[in-house]
Amino acid sequence: MRKKLNKLFRSLLEDKQYLLLGQSIRDPFGGASKVTRGLSTKYDSQVIDCPISESAMIGISTGLSMQGFIPITEIMFADFLTLCVDQLFNIAVKLREIHGIDIKMTIRVMEGVKEYGPTHNQNMDWLRIPGITYFRNEQSAYTPKGINVVIENKDQYDSNNR
């Protein structure tokens, strides 16, 4: 799955509208899941490292989307989605639903148990914000339409399936 996602992002980044945001997603680190390895070397200006500010990362993605960009934002672990709830629920969704601003963005998160302790392991199926579409590793999550959250399972990164 890691290779497949990397290949998918390579093809998306050929379009200048797409941006990748996340923490340490640029080379040489290439992201906690290593999905984005090599991408900043080829698409320098489109791969943006962010400080440890999950809430701001969602707001910044929303702002980028207002100007026509399509951000794909990596929130490292699914547990951290709670840090993003206000910006998703009160800002991104409401700008879209109330003011009709065409917000298009996809948020990637990692979930699943892998001996990382209680704040890096959680399954976040209980968190469902109205106005957001949830996906599981599906390519359709990257179709530019509305606000998407795509949940990737840690165990599947090394598998060739999906």
Next chain:
Amino acid sequence: MKVLKLAYLIRAFENEIQKQFKAGIIKGTVHLSIGQELVDVGIISAYKNPLVFGNHRSHGQYIAATKDIVGCYRQILSNMTQHLYYPDKFLATGIQGGLCAVAVGNALAFKLKGIKRKVLCFIGDGTLGQGLFWESLNFASINHLNITFVIIDNGYSMSKTQSEINIQKISELFNVYDGLSETECSVVHRKVSRLCGHSCNDTQMYRPKDEVLKNLLTDKKYAQEAEQIISKLIGR
């Protein structure tokens, strides 16, 4: 002077809104910008076509940025007093500091596209308690974005005075961001008097009586202060 005229117009507009609220024509709540008009208009007029994000009491900022008085009134009637919106010009929300990061996102988009357009993000002094403001300011600074955060400091967070909720003086917090800059992230701190209650439902019982009275009588002194601010901004 154009700026002064627009500021007076906003004052008249806000007084009328207050009247209509008391008469029951406008329902719910209304947050008036009485007392901060000249700072709003002065700063917004200092830039050519800025993208403006309003603070908690942003009627004046909306009118200064869009000149759309009718639209402002229509939105207030629809209970959108804190949520004014004008495509590609102005946006506000009822979450304190909630648009700081969105403003930064827009500034980043302008940088990536090579567009030289100023983003103005207004907040109140009470919003300094919100973490998102600091996250946003940090991101904008390290990426050298063309955004200015304007702190409208009226000394109050609803009923609490500044010394009750902030450990440090605001003027000492932003030495790094001294003054207005054309292309870099900056912070502007302006003191104003909130010449009205927090909202139209606020009877201001927590405020010293002579302060409320003084506020009603300070128009002249305020105009002088404001003129100084304007000449500083426009005279550049």
